[in-house]
Amino acid sequence: MLDVSGLSKAFGGLRAVDDVSLTVDEGSLVSLIGPNGAGKTTLFALLTGFHKPDAGAVSFLGKDITGHTPERIAAAGMVRTFQIVQPFAGQTVLENIAVGAHLHLPLRSDALDRAREVSEQVGLDKRLDQDAASLTVAGRKRLEVAKALATVPKLLLLDEVMAGLNPSEIRDVLPMIRRIRDAGVTILLIEHVMQAVMTLSEKSWVLNQGRLIAEGSPDEISQDPAVIEAYLGPGMAARLAARNASAAGGPDA
Amino acid sequence: MLDVSGLKAGYGETEILRGVDLALKAGDIVALLGSNGVGKTTFNAVLSGLLSPSAGRVTFQGQDVTGLSAVALVDRGLIQVPEGRHVFPNLSVRENLLLGGYRRARANRAANLERVTTVFPRLQERMTQKAGTLSGGEQQMLAIGRALMAEPDLLILDEPSLGLSPLLVEEMFGLIRQMNEEGLTILLVEQNVLQSLEIANRAFVMENGAISLSGKASDLLDDPDLQRAYLGI
Numbered sequence: 225m226l227d228v229s230g231l232s233k234a235f236g237g238l239r240a241v242d243d244v245s246l247t248v249d250e251g252s253l254v255s256l257i258g259p260n261g262a263g264k265t266t267l268f269a270l271l272t273g274f275h276k277p278d279a280g281a282v283s284f285l286g287k288d289i290t291g292h293t294p295e296r297i298a299a300a301g302m303v304r305t306f307q308i309v310q311p312f313a314g315q316t317v318l319e320n321i322a323v324g325a326h327l328h329l330p331l332r333s334d335a336l337d338r339a340r341e342v343s344e345q346v347g348l349d350k351r352l353d354q355d356a357a358s359l360t361v362a363g364r365k366r367l368e369v370a371k372a373l374a375t376v377p378k379l380l381l382l383d384e385v386m387a388g389l390n391p392s393e394i395r396d397v398l399p400m401i402r403r404i405r406d407a408g409v410t411i412l413l414i415e416h417v418m419q420a421v422m423t424l425s426e427k428s429w430v431l432n433q434g435r436l437i438a439e440g441s442p443d444e445i446s447q448d449p450a451v452i453e454a455y456l457g458p459g460m461a462a463r464l465a466a467r468n469a470s471a472a473g474g475p476d477a
Numbered sequence: 478m479l480d481v482s483g484l485k486a487g488y489g490e491t492e493i494l495r496g497v498d499l500a501l502k503a504g505d506i507v508a509l510l511g512s513n514g515v516g517k518t519t520f521n522a523v524l525s526g527l528l529s530p531s532a533g534r535v536t537f538q539g540q541d542v543t544g545l546s547a548v549a550l551v552d553r554g555l556i557q558v559p560e561g562r563h564v565f566p567n568l569s570v571r572e573n574l575l576l577g578g579y580r581r582a583r584a585n586r587a588a589n590l591e592r593v594t595t596v597f598p599r600l601q602e603r604m605t606q607k608a609g610t611l612s613g614g615e616q617q618m619l620a621i622g623r624a625l626m627a628e629p630d631l632l633i634l635d636e637p638s639l640g641l642s643p644l645l646v647e648e649m650f651g652l653i654r655q656m657n658e659e660g661l662t663i664l665l666v667e668q669n670v671l672q673s674l675e676i677a678n679r680a681f682v683m684e685n686g687a688i689s690l691s692g693k694a695s696d697l698l699d700d701p702d703l704q705r706a707y708l709g710i
Contacts, residue, residue, distance in 0.1 A: 260513040260514060361490050387514075390492060391495075391685060416513070416514050417709075418707065418708055419709040419710075420709070422708070423709075445708070446704070446708040446709070451708065455708060456670040456671070456704070456707050457668055457670045457671055457672070458643065458646075458669065459671040460670050463698065
C-alpha cells in the first residue's frame, strides 16, 4: 500500500532521515520506533508532504506521491495526526471533527453525520457539544485521531497518541486503535511507550539517527543487538547475550 | 540522606511523574536509569527546585525540602550538574569555577579551586581559557568542577556521558567513581546502562513516570526485567 524507497532529508549538516526504505501492507497495524531525535516525526512529515525529501520516492496505492502537498496526499487517503495536538479551541468537539469530514463531504449535514459516526469510534460521542479546549489531554488525543479519521483515510499515521497519558488511559486507547484497524484502516504509528507498541503492532521498524537499524516482530526487535545498543547503551547487547547463554544451561551448553 | 516519596509533577495538564519513590544513603552512588522520555530530567528539575511537584514529598538530610527554590536547595548542599553542561562560554575556566562557589562555601573558594584541579588536572592547564573553547569532555569536567566548588552533600549528575567519545565516557565514569570513593554521595542519571551499573551500588529504573525496577546495581544487570523496561517485552 505504501512504498518508501531511499528517502532522505537533511537539515543543514544533520541527516534527519537517511536512506529509509519500507513497505506497509494494506490492513496491517505497524509501528515506527526509535530513541528521541531518531527522525520518526520527520519521516512522517516526508510521507505526508509537510517536508519535501532531498532524495528517494514515496508511492501510495501504486501512485508516486513524492513531493505532493499535504492536502493532495490526504485526498488520496493518507492522513497523519500530530504529536502536539491543537484542536480548534472555542469550537465544539463535533465542529472539530467535522472539519476533517469536509475533505470529501461538501454538504454540512453530511459532514456532521460523518463526525458523529467517527465520535463513536473514538469514544467522544458523549462530548460532542463540549468546547474542544475543555477536553482532558486524553480527550484531546482522541479528538486528534477523530479529525484524521473523519477524512476517511485508507492509511492513518498516528504520531505518539499515547504520549502524556497515564497507564489506565493508555490501556483504554489500545482497543480504540485496534477497532480502527479492524474497521479497515491501515495504521502506521510512532510511539514512545514501548509496552504499548509491543502489544499493539504486528511489525516495527526501528529508526536511530535517521537510519533504519532493524525491522521485525516485537519479539525479533527486542532481541536485536542493534536495537538493544540503541536503547540501553553501548556494551549491553553482548552483556545480555552472555546472560541469556548462561541462563539457557551453563557455559558448556 | 535523600528520601523521595509519591512524587508527582508535570507541565500544565500533562502529568510526567506519576508517583516516584526513591531513596539514597550518604556515601551511595545511585543510578537512575530509563529510556528517553520517561521523566528522568523532570525528576531532576523537581529535585533541584526548578519545577514544583503537585504531590509527594522530598526529604533531604532529615528536613522536608519539598517545593523549595533552587537557591535554597543549593544552600542546603543539594547540587546538580545539568544535562548539556551549560558552562558560561565567554567566561574563563577559572571564572566558571569561582561562580560555582559564589553562593555556598564561598570562604573556601581558594582551597576548593585547588581541590577541583587535583580531580581534573586538565582544567588546571586551561584556567585562563574561555570555557566556550573547551572540548565537550572538558566542558563536562568544568560543569562537574563548578558543582564541586559548592561542596555538595549530594551531587546530581544528569547525563554526564552525553555526546562524549567512547574513550572519554570511560574516563568520565572513572572520575565519577573516584569522587564517590572519596566520600561524595552521587545520584547519576544516565542512558548508558552498562557503565552506570558498573559503578553504582544501587539503581532505579524509571518507566512512564514511575520507578518500575530497583535494587542492587550488580543484580539489575542480570535481571530480565531490565530489558523489558526499555524494550517493552
